[in-house]
Amino acid sequence: MPHPRTEPARIRTGADRAAADGWRLLAGRRLGIVTNPTGLLTDTLGSIVDAMAGAGLEVAAVYGPEHGFGGTAPAGGSEPTTVDPRTGITVRDAYGADADRFAGWFAERGIDTVVYDLQDVGARFYTYVWTLLEAMTAAARAGVGFVVLDRPNPVGGRARGPLLHPGYVSPVGGERIVQAHGLTAGELAGLFDAVVLPARAGRRLRALEVVELEGWTGDLLWVDTGLVWVPPSPNLPTPDSALLYPGTGLFEGTTLSEGRGTTRPFALLGAPWVDHRWAAALEGLRLPGLRFRETAFLPAASKHAGELCRGVQIHPTDPHAVDAVALGVHLLASLRDLYPEFGWRPEPDGGRPWIDLLTGSDRLRRALDAGASAETIIGGWADETADFVRTRAPYLRYPRGAG
Known part of the structure; x- marks a missing residue:
């Protein structure tokens, strides 16, 4: 049966809510921002970096993930470190950066709060979630605060697929989550902080703050949100x-x-x-x-x-x-x-x-x-998907249906 929704829901992103509040959450902090063209405000379609700088916030540096801050680089590529001509802010190439490199950058610029605002696409092998984890690990080690401006998971809130197994960690899979995790960046950050960082960083974050979505639930896909689609990478145009x-x-x-x-x-x-x-x-x-x-x-x-x-x-x-x-x-x-x-x-x-x-x-x-059938293969990971659903449950911030 087709989904009964006939009009798009009106979703407010974390960035929209923080801006509407005059960026009070970030006032007086020295900020490092992990973002790209998907980090925008719905009313102006302008960058959060421009908005924050224009509001007088102290933005010390910006960090661009795979595809770069401008979103122009192909798969496996990035944009070189540069200075943004509009704001004069240093924009670093952070694709593939590990926690040690992030920590060095944070210390170099005197960052006391990292802001993360990237539109994820909900797949374990999309690298933005691992940029999130490396930046969080660095922040935890350095005692730096961490703020996630949350955005919808465009493919919904249901978990599907196999878990990452030990021995298969790579740039397209850094921790044991399933292939389609069904989480927002804010929810993933909560799971990483509680479950992953104590081992990776030796401690949890000093402070994790998530500016939550308004109006999003796990049964909504991107077509339901009423938000403008900005390609997270050149090969995801729609x-x-x-x-x-x-x-x-x-x-x-x-x-x-x-x-x-x-x-x-x-x-x-x-x-x-x-x-x-x-x-x-x-x-x-x-x-x-x-x-x-x-x-x-x-x-x-x-x-x-x-x-x-x-x-x-x-x-x-x-x-x-x-x-x-x-x-x-x-x-x-x-x-x-x-x-x-x-x-x-x-x-x-x-x-x-x-x-x-x-x-x-x-x-x-x-x-x-x-020669196994597709049905046999799909059925073979049902138990581990269910295990992951239980693991993620304490970190959900938005309502979910089954799965």
């Missing part, structure tokens, strides 16, 4: 891309194009050797809330750049019915069954296969290679 990403992001670990270099990354999937059979097989599965259209595309970048690819475009027809993690498994299993050319992206450095890092273990890869 809310539909983000909706599918916790599942179709797994194609980064395969030899297929995940649609990078097209107008619909993570909704267009294919390779030169795919044919009409894939779309027909996927349509036959009747996955809830999804349709699959046979298509062809010519990626301008990344895998198969300049080569004609055939495959599918995924069309969400009922976003609230979509289980992106399950979708990813069904896509991979159907390719395995149809095409002997299907394979995993090679790792020339001899490291762990990228698909293992994305899924948090070698279990999915080994099960698919052994």
